[in-house]
Amino acid sequence: MKSYLYQNPSRATWAEDYSFLNNDINKEEGLGIKKSYLKVSDLNLYIHKAHILKNVNLEIPDKKITCIIGPSGCGKSTLLKTFNRLIDDTEGVKYNGSIWVDDTDIFDKKTEITDIRKKMGLLSQRPCPLPMSIYDNIAFGCKMHGERNRKKLNQIVEEQLKAVGLWAEVKDRLHAPASKLSIGQQQRLCLARGLAVEPEFILADEATSALDPISSKNIEELFVELKKDYSIILVTHTLRQALRIADHVIFMYLGEVIEAGPADEIFNNPKQELTRKYLEGAFS
Amino acid sequence: MRLKFIEEKIAKGLMIVASLAVFAFVVNIIYTIFRRGFPALNWEMISQIPAGGYYNGGGGGILNAIVGSLYIVLGSTILGLLISIPVVFYLNVYLKKDSKLAYVARLAFDVLFGIPSIVYGAFAFTIMIYLGMHTSLGGGILVITLLIIPIFIRSMDEVAQQLPKDLLDSTYALGATKLETITVVLRQIAPGIATATLLSVGRAIGDAAGVMFTAGFTDSIPTSLSQPAATLPLSVFFQLSSPNADVQDRAYSAALILIFIVLVISILGRLITNYFSKHKI
Numbered sequence: 001m002k003s004y005l006y007q008n009p010s011r012a013t014w015a016e017d018y019s020f021l022n023n024d025i026n027k028e029e030g031l032g033i034k035k036s037y038l039k040v041s042d043l044n045l046y047i048h049k050a051h052i053l054k055n056v057n058l059e060i061p062d063k064k065i066t067c068i069i070g071p072s073g074c075g076k077s078t079l080l081k082t083f084n085r086l087i088d089d090t091e092g093v094k095y096n097g098s099i100w101v102d103d104t105d106i107f108d109k110k111t112e113i114t115d116i117r118k119k120m121g122l123l124s125q126r127p128c129p130l131p132m133s134i135y136d137n138i139a140f141g142c143k144m145h146g147e148r149n150r151k152k153l154n155q156i157v158e159e160q161l162k163a164v165g166l167w168a169e170v171k172d173r174l175h176a177p178a179s180k181l182s183i184g185q186q187q188r189l190c191l192a193r194g195l196a197v198e199p200e201f202i203l204a205d206e207a208t209s210a211l212d213p214i215s216s217k218n219i220e221e222l223f224v225e226l227k228k229d230y231s232i233i234l235v236t237h238t239l240r241q242a243l244r245i246a247d248h249v250i251f252m253y254l255g256e257v258i259e260a261g262p263a264d265e266i267f268n269n270p271k272q273e274l275t276r277k278y279l280e281g282a283f284s
Numbered sequence: 285m286r287l288k289f290i291e292e293k294i295a296k297g298l299m300i301v302a303s304l305a306v307f308a309f310v311v312n313i314i315y316t317i318f319r320r321g322f323p324a325l326n327w328e329m330i331s332q333i334p335a336g337g338y339y340n341g342g343g344g345g346i347l348n349a350i351v352g353s354l355y356i357v358l359g360s361t362i363l364g365l366l367i368s369i370p371v372v373f374y375l376n377v378y379l380k381k382d383s384k385l386a387y388v389a390r391l392a393f394d395v396l397f398g399i400p401s402i403v404y405g406a407f408a409f410t411i412m413i414y415l416g417m418h419t420s421l422g423g424g425i426l427v428i429t430l431l432i433i434p435i436f437i438r439s440m441d442e443v444a445q446q447l448p449k450d451l452l453d454s455t456y457a458l459g460a461t462k463l464e465t466i467t468v469v470l471r472q473i474a475p476g477i478a479t480a481t482l483l484s485v486g487r488a489i490g491d492a493a494g495v496m497f498t499a500g501f502t503d504s505i506p507t508s509l510s511q512p513a514a515t516l517p518l519s520v521f522f523q524l525s526s527p528n529a530d531v532q533d534r535a536y537s538a539a540l541i542l543i544f545i546v547l548v549i550s551i552l553g554r555l556i557t558n559y560f561s562k563h564k565i
Contacts, residue, residue, distance in 0.1 A: 086453050091380050114459040122457030128450040131471040131563040140467075141458040177563045190454065197458050 035062050036102060036119075036200035036231050038083065043097035045075075045082060047090060052078050054255040056097070060201075060248075065223055065232045067242040067263070070252035071283060076235040079252070080203050083233070084120040085113055102200075118145070121194030121230070123204040127186035127211075129178035130193070134161075134170050137178045137189055141197040160192040164222055184215025191222065195230075202232045208241065220245050239279065243267060251275045317543065321536030329537055334503045341528050346538050349519035351505045352421070353545070356495065356515060357488045359425035360432060364484060367429070368436035369470070369477075376444040377452070377462050377469060390441065396434040401494035404431050409497040422509035424499025431494050432484035439483055443476025444469070471563055478557035485549050489542065492517035516542045 038060040045053035053075050060066050068076045081087040083099065085106060098105045106116045130137050138157045139147075147153060157174070161167040166188050170181070178189055187207065194202065204223070208216035223232050224245055236242055242249060246263040251272075259266060259275045270276045277283065328345050335344030371389075379386040408427040417423060451472060455465045470477070492515070500512035501522070516538055523535035 084457060086456060089380075089453075089456075091382055114461055117457055118459030120457065122454065124450050124454060126450060128448065128454045130451070130455065130468050131474075132468075133563065141460075144458065144460055144464055179563065193454075194457065203457075 037062065037100065038201065038231070038233075039100045040079075041098055041100075043079075043082065043095065043099065045078060045087070045093065045095040047078075047094075048092040052255050053082070053095075056255075056257050058250055058257055058260050060231055060233060062231055063227055063229070064247040065227050065234060065245050066248040066250060067246035068233065068235045068250045068252060069237065069239065069242050069278075070258075071278070072237060074252045075255040076237075076252055077205050080205050080233065080235050083201070083203055084117045084122060086117075086122070088113070118197050119200045121191070121197070121199035121202045123187070123191055123194060123202065123207040125206045125209055127183055127190050129181070129186050129189055132178065133175045134178050134181070134189060135174040137193050138196045141193060145197060156196055160196045161189075163195060163226075164188040164192040165218065166192060182215075184211050184218060187211055187215065187219060188222070191219070195226075200231060202226065202230050204232065204234045206235055206237065208236075209238070216241075251278065253278070314543070317536050317539045320533050321538075321540040324530070324533035325537040325540060329534070330541060333505060338503070339522060339526055339531060341530050346514075346516070346519050346534075346541070348503055348505050349514040349516045349538065350541060350545075352424075352499070352502075352513035353489055353516040353542075355421055355506065355513060356424045356428055356499060357485055359421075360428035360488050361481060361485055363425065363429045364432045364436050365477075365481070368433055368440060368480075371437050372440045372444050372473075373466060373469060375441060376447060377465060390438075393434045393437050393441075397438055401427075401431050401491050402496075405494040405497045408494075412498065418510070419498060419500030419512045420510045421499060421506045421513040424495045424513055424515070425509070427494045427498045428488045428491060431491060432488050435484045435487060436480045439480040440473060440476050443473045443479075447472060471560070474560035475557050475564065478553055478560065482550055482553040485553075486546055489546060489549075490517055492521060516545075 040056050040058050043053055043056040044051070056079065068079065070076050078087060081090075082095065083101075083106075087093055087095070095107070098107055100106075101116060101119060104111050104116075130140055132140065135157055138160050139153045142153060142156055147156070158167060158171075161170065166185060169185065170176075178186065181189060187210075191202075202223075208219050211219065220241065223234065226232065227247075234242075234246070242263070248261070249263050249266040250260040251258045251266065251270075251274075253274055259270060259272045266275065267279065270279060328343065330345055330350060331347060332343075332345035333348045334346065335342050338344045375386050375389060404427050408423060408430065412419075412423050447469065451468065452465060455468050460468075495513075495515050496518060499515060501514050501518050502512040503514070504511075506513040520535045520538045520542070523531050523538060526532060526535075
């Protein structure tokens, strides 16, 4: 709670503050939000003959914004896609090592790939609404996972649209095609769609790079707000964005994790020469 | 004037000439059919089956052929969709882009696309003889289904290959299995399905050679799949072969009816396409 207040003193309204307090109390009693856990160990990934990820070891802190930074082609997006195993669809991909999400190894043969993906909300670079109405975009995932009750669905749609600040803008045209929304609204819709299946993590792959400045600011603010309930992993090549919102930073270079740690440590006092050079803008 | 502007003018002129030539052909065909067919067209033509001696100038109409054609088109389109949608889905969602199987399958469908319908007819006919079947509505539906499946698959496939990868990824990221992406895929390629259906219907209703051996021809309306069925193109053929000018005119009215049916289906198809593509990304 401390860190939350510290991050956004201005945003903490009474109600938010109060709900957070509640969660804290619940947590102490062991009833609250489950701690989510993601740990990568000795991950090596090859596409055809190319060694894309080299011996990656890292841990993603719970309920924080983790930014993965690094120059283009350093494997940030590949790493992100490995977390929900979307990488499996890439031709010629091979990997070894393990990624633990909560208490399952996602590479284990017994692990259901859909369960892993359900835990990981994905926000891609370009907003990609499903070819259906605004309402159905949000309800799609819930229906797929067995929710049939119309009232419950209505409630989820309203809740999630409110969570991303889209409700007021679209509540009169819920059944209009999602493709008619502006690009910034589409991206928030995609975020809401991901949240509707109750993930633990949000994976965002340069989620603001296709958006106008105001829309990207909206998304950034949403991330800061959402981190009280979700662990957010954000791939970005905008250093300023990482500076603004990151709690934890992972710096990658040529497929290796060079340095990882709390944001202020990395930004103010990088231990590695390479990190320092990157932050100074010596290469990008 | 600079050379490239002259080029531009010549190229544009050639395009206009080509468009006009095509347009002139179409107008000419429709005009001929209309001029000879329209005066012979009457309510009796479309509401009655042929009476005795119809092909020698007797009374009656071609309701048998209209109904037979509609049955065959409807049956084969539904059957064709049911077979080709899974194929297209498999090719584009399950198989990877560089899959050998997909390559061979696409090549095979391209070849099948080019096979004349008389070959399909002869092929189906030998199978029917082997099975001891007679010419029948069922046989006609079967051969036309075979005929239009390559059209269905190749034209839907062209659209499905353009499926954005992000769209599939977003769907998987919600925890969808490959099969569960089918709603998303179908909605996204809906315009392609509609176009494919229109092309297939056009080919199915206009085909004479394929149904000649398999559906046969009859003056009555089939009441079951095992009875022979008449079709409009064959009806046109039989009437046109008559030495009697009045009967030949009726062939043109039958052609007019055929064109009208295609027109109605096309317009309906466009409307349905527009409705389903409103959500397309």
